[in-house]
Amino acid sequence: MINQGQQLLAAFSDSAKLDCKILLAFVLNKETSYLLTWPEKKLTEQEYQAFITLFERRLQGEPIAYITQEREFWSLPFYVSPATLIPRPDTELLVEHILARHLASDLSCLDLGTGTGAIALSLASEQKQWQVHGIDFSEAAISLAKKNAQRLQLPQVELYQSDWFSNVAANKKFNIIVSNPPYIDEADQHLIEGDVRFEPLSALVAQDNGFADIKRIAKDAQVYLTNNGALYFEHGFEQAAGVRDILKQLGYQSIETFKDYGGNDRVTCCIYLQLK
Ligand code: GLN
Secondary structure, three states: HHHHHHEEEEEEEEOOHHHHHHHHHHOOOOOOHHHOOOOOOOOOOOHHHHHHHHHHHHHHHOHHHHHHOEEEEEOOOOOOOOOOOOOOHHHHHHHHHHHHHOOOOOOOOEOOOOOOHHHHHHHHHHOOOOEEEEEEOOHHHHHHHHHHHHHHHOOOOOEEEEOOOOOOOOOOOOEEEEEEEEEOOOHHHHHHHHHHHHHOHHHEOOOHHHHHHHHHHHHHHHHEEEEEEEEEEOOOOOOOHHHHHHHOOOOOOEEEEEEEOOOOOOEEOOOEEOOO
């Protein structure tokens, strides 16, 4: 079964065998290791039909994570839905850098465009005392993020709908503001290939060559950052210089870019120093 499916999927998925294993294990409600342990197991007619239904969705290009409604991020299980981006390993870089640089236990942090809640909930899982807020424009994303908070037993994280800062309390200050905003230019070829075709465009595409939301967040963040507060962005691999320019023009200090696991510029951060 796996071998047959693999040949069919191979035409478009570079992880065809793994895709088949994940779908089969999902139908059997087991880990993929079960397939190795019981290779001779015969599927019931019902299991076979269930597998074929999911397999056909995958053949249409639907991402595995939308079919199984789950994706691991920061070694935590997250529910995903077509209302949100599928969390990417590269985004773990934001979590990693924030945790390495901010060691105090009493900090506050805002995640803008939280989607599944991946960044906000991962940070909260490591720093239980932090006051973490996660906002998203999409109500559907917020209800999914709340489900994830419940599943991960992180009820202290505040998740609410907001158009960037529109519903963030005006007097609230954060030590850390982080965002993986939409940053892809609408003409980017990447949008018509692979998994991204199924993801919400509102989470991917930004005006102004992909810089519009980064600009808006960087500007408005100055009202909500504490003195010495830090701002972190994920961005496109060719956008680092552009993001640094935006931050420099707004007067941010200590601007730095980090590379992702593929060696591409992916995260830029900076510090906000209030002028007396
Ligand atoms: N990194 C994602 C991609 O290239 C985009 C994520 C985003 O726009 N925030 O598909």
